[in-house]
Structure formats: C-alpha cells, structure tokens
Amino acid sequence: MDRTYPVREFSHLKGLKGISDAQVEQHLKLYEGYVKQTNLIREQLAEMLGAGKTDTVAFAELNRRLPFEQNGMVLHERYFENLAPGGSELPKGGELEKRLVESFGSVESYKKDLAAMAKMRGVGWVLTVQDPFTGWLGNRWVTLHQDGNIAGHHVILALDVWEHAWTVDHKPTERAKYLDAFLGNMCWETAQARLVPPVKPVTP
Ligand SMILES: [Fe+2]
Structure with a gap:
C-alpha cells in the first residue's frame, strides 16, 4: 500500500482579493517542500526500523524533526482549504x-x-x-x-x-x-x- 502523502492541488486559490497569485504560488512551493520532507523522513525512519538502526542519533533527530515537517504540511492544507476568492460569510444562526x-x-x-x-x-x-x-x-x-x-x-x-x-x-x-x-x-x-x-x- 502506498502511504506517501500527495502534494495537493489548490487551484481554487487563483484570484484571491489582496493576496496575489504570485504570493500564493510561492506559498504553494513552500507547502510542497513540507510534503516532500514528511514523506522522506517517514521513509528513512521505516528503513532504520527495518535495519535495526534505532539506537542512533539520526533516528532520534529524525523523529524530533518529523512533527515540524508534518504539521507544516497539515496546517498549510487547512490554511489553503479555508481560503477562496472573496471568502464566504459566517452562516447566520448556524x-x-x-x-x-x-x-x-x-x-x-x-x-x-x-x-x-x-x-x-x-x-x-x-x-x-x-x-x-x-x-x-x-x-x-x-x-x-x-x-x-x-x-x-x-x-x-x-x-x-x-x-x-x-x-x-x-x-x-x-x-x-x-x-x-x-x-x-x-x-x-x-x-x-x-x-x-x-x-x-x-x-x-
Ligand atoms: Fe506558510
């Protein structure tokens, strides 16, 4: 089973008010970096586990690094998801x-x-x-x-x-x-x- 996180598409962000497409494009590139690093670290940790190399500094440091990269991925996804050109009003009485x-x-x-x-x-x-x-x-x-x-x-x-x-x-x-x-x-x-x-x- 492929457990690689995909880099998600957020094409709905084009034309935001007051946030340029160039700004969004750069931000999406940074987001892509978090997805790639998350996948890479998870892959390296699985290899270390398989090879019995868990009693190492590298294993400990990669485990400490993973929450930075993975939360970077997840929070950017929540951020891009909650934006769209013009937004939407808070539903009254909802x-x-x-x-x-x-x-x-x-x-x-x-x-x-x-x-x-x-x-x-x-x-x-x-x-x-x-x-x-x-x-x-x-x-x-x-x-x-x-x-x-x-x-x-x-x-x-x-x-x-x-x-x-x-x-x-x-x-x-x-x-x-x-x-x-x-x-x-x-x-x-x-x-x-x-x-x-x-x-x-x-x-x-
Ligand atoms: Fe960001």
Missing part, C-alpha cells in the same frame, strides 16, 4: 455562530481575539480549534508548526502568520494589511463544516 457565542460571548469578541493574536510579534500560526470533548472553541498560538498544538483538538480555522505568507505582496511591517486580506477571503462555511460532534473520553 452551528459555528452558536459555538463561537458559547465560547467567546459573541462573534465580535472571537474576531477581536483572532485579530489580536494575528498581530502578536513573531512568526507562527493562529488556529481556531475545537476541544472534541467539550465542543468549545478557542484560539491558540502555534510557534513554528509544532509547538502549541493542543493534542487532539480539531482545527477549525488556520491563519498562517509566517512572513512568507505576505512578503511577496507587502513589507514585513505590513502584517495588518495581510490580515485584512486573509479575512476578506476567509470561507466561514468551510470553518463551520469542520466542526465535529463532541466525543466521550474512552476509559477501560
């Missing part, structure tokens, strides 16, 4: 609105939190995640791709705030312009479709 109000008090308060986190100094990600046990939503800062993910929490919205996400179009100091463009293309219907029903903890 499940996402209900969950946001329950978790933040109001949609406005959630959006204020999202924007404030997106303007935090340093590169990383702002993720809106759902706790699968309570159904609650929260915004979480993820440094690089792997530090700050809450185990098992489900990504509802992914916002890339690495500088490579906007520096083809804007200066490094113009993160706010990128944030406006992101929100102008954000598909809230996609975010809503990602919600999962709460699950029960499993015990013996």
Whole structure:
C-alpha cells in the first residue's frame, strides 16, 4: 500500500482579493517542500526500523524533526482549504455562530481575539480549534508548526502568520494589511463544516 502523502492541488486559490497569485504560488512551493520532507523522513525512519538502526542519533533527530515537517504540511492544507476568492460569510444562526457565542460571548469578541493574536510579534500560526470533548472553541498560538498544538483538538480555522505568507505582496511591517486580506477571503462555511460532534473520553 502506498502511504506517501500527495502534494495537493489548490487551484481554487487563483484570484484571491489582496493576496496575489504570485504570493500564493510561492506559498504553494513552500507547502510542497513540507510534503516532500514528511514523506522522506517517514521513509528513512521505516528503513532504520527495518535495519535495526534505532539506537542512533539520526533516528532520534529524525523523529524530533518529523512533527515540524508534518504539521507544516497539515496546517498549510487547512490554511489553503479555508481560503477562496472573496471568502464566504459566517452562516447566520448556524452551528459555528452558536459555538463561537458559547465560547467567546459573541462573534465580535472571537474576531477581536483572532485579530489580536494575528498581530502578536513573531512568526507562527493562529488556529481556531475545537476541544472534541467539550465542543468549545478557542484560539491558540502555534510557534513554528509544532509547538502549541493542543493534542487532539480539531482545527477549525488556520491563519498562517509566517512572513512568507505576505512578503511577496507587502513589507514585513505590513502584517495588518495581510490580515485584512486573509479575512476578506476567509470561507466561514468551510470553518463551520469542520466542526465535529463532541466525543466521550474512552476509559477501560
Ligand atoms: Fe506558510
């Protein structure tokens, strides 16, 4: 069975408002690198396991490297999936609105939190995640791709705030312009479709 991750196509991203095709093209190339590195490391680790070379520095370091590459792949896929030219409105009276109000008090308060986190100094990600046990939503800062993910929490919205996400179009100091463009293309219907029903903890 082929367990190689494919480089996914995101041709629907052409013509975003305020995010140029050249910017998207460069970002997709970076994403491709994460997919290739993820596959390569998984392949090398499987070979080491097969050859009995697990008591080595290389085995340990590749295992430490994999979450960076694989989360880089996964988070970019969530990011590209939740963008489309012009975006889509938050469905009125829908499940996402209900969950946001329950978790933040109001949609406005959630959006204020999202924007404030997106303007935090340093590169990383702002993720809106759902706790699968309570159904609650929260915004979480993820440094690089792997530090700050809450185990098992489900990504509802992914916002890339690495500088490579906007520096083809804007200066490094113009993160706010990128944030406006992101929100102008954000598909809230996609975010809503990602919600999962709460699950029960499993015990013996
Ligand atoms: Fe990125």
